[in-house]
Amino acid sequence: MSVQPDTAPKPRRIFVLLPLxxxxxxxxxxxxxxxxxxDISAVPSALIGQPAPETKLPPLEGTDLxxxxxxxxxxxxxxxxVWASWCAPCREEHPLLLALSQxxxxxxAGLNYKxxxxxxxxxxxxxxxxxxxxxxDDAGRTAINWGVYGVPETFLVGKDGKIVYKHVxxxxxxxITGELLPQIEKAIAAQ
Numbered sequence: 270m271s272v273q274p275d276t277a278p279k280p281r282r283i284f285v286l287l288p289l290x291x292x293x294x295x296x297x298x299x300x301x302x303x304x305x306x307x308d309i310s311a312v313p314s315a316l317i318g319q320p321a322p323e324t325k326l327p328p329l330e331g332t333d334l335x336x337x338x339x340x341x342x343x344x345x346x347x348x349x350x351v352w353a354s355w356c357a358p359c360r361e362e363h364p365l366l367l368a369l370s371q372x373x374x375x376x377x378a379g380l381n382y383k384x385x386x387x388x389x390x391x392x393x394x395x396x397x398x399x400x401x402x403x404x405x406d407d408a409g410r411t412a413i414n415w416g417v418y419g420v421p422e423t424f425l426v427g428k429d430g431k432i433v434y435k436h437v438x439x440x441x442x443x444x445i446t447g448e449l450l451p452q453i454e455k456a457i458a459a460q
Contacts, residue, residue, distance in 0.1 A: 315416065316432045321349070321424070322414040326404025330386045332393075337378055337404025337411075342426045346375040346456045349424040350400070351412060353384045354392035356420045358439035363396045365440050370399035374457055379403040382412050382420050425449070427456040 316322075321339050328336035335341075337349070350366060352359040370377050379400040381389050386405065393400075406412050415424065418437060425434035434452040436444060 316424075317435060318431060318433070320430050321426045321432055322411070324380075324404065324411055324414070326380070326406055326411055329381060329389055329403040329405055331390050332398075332403065334398075334400065335402045337380055337402050339430070341378075341402065342430045344428055346428060346453060347426040348375055348377045348453075349380055349415075349426060350377060351380045351382050351415070351417050351420050351422045351424075353382045353420050354388040355384065356382075359421045360392075360396065362421055362439035362441075363399070365442065365445060366399040367397045369445070375453055376401050380412065380415070381405050382417070383407060383409050423449070425452050425456060427459055429459070 321342055324337055324339040326337040328334055341347075348369070352363075366377060377399050379402070381403055383406065389403075389405075404411070415422075416435075421439050423436040423440060424432050427433045433456050434449065436449060440449065
């Protein structure tokens with residue numbers, strides 16, 4: 270009786286090690302990003318330095334405020350806050366917006382995102398209204414033009430109608446004093 274040699278293909282060592290090599294490569298990339306010290310919460314905006322998107326949104330029904338119109342940005346500094354009544358972080362930042370609204374050197378405008386008018390009015394009735402204009406974006410299309418990732422987000426538009434700053438997420442006292450107010454001062458000083 271003779272023994273037949275095994276002719277079945279043997280797995281090559283490289284194919285066995287390939288998943289491990291891929292995992293180690295990805296782990297190295299993730300580790301390098303983690304150790305880079307870069308702020309991963311910062312979301313870049315392609316709109317910084319660009320004119321604010323052309324916007325003409327209807328006003329919030331039941332208020333005497335105008336809608337949001339980008340033509341109104343000309344010649345003044347405007348803070349555009351994207352908010353919704355269903356947004357818990359919007360409630361967190363709202364007292365800060367009320368405090369900012371006391372500064373008459375700039376205007377705060379609201380872009381109400383995918384909200385029901387009655388809920389938006391109730392929100393403002395309960396918490397106060399920091400806005401001089403509110404535009405209703407019930408379909409969310411205008412927010413897409415502004416590059417909104419989610420609510421809340423805040424944009425600073427300079428006197429020239431260009432976006433000079435964007436804050437993603439709820440404003441905090443540290444973000445206001447460390448980032449937003451210095452940007453507002455620069456925008457006010459700009460000719």
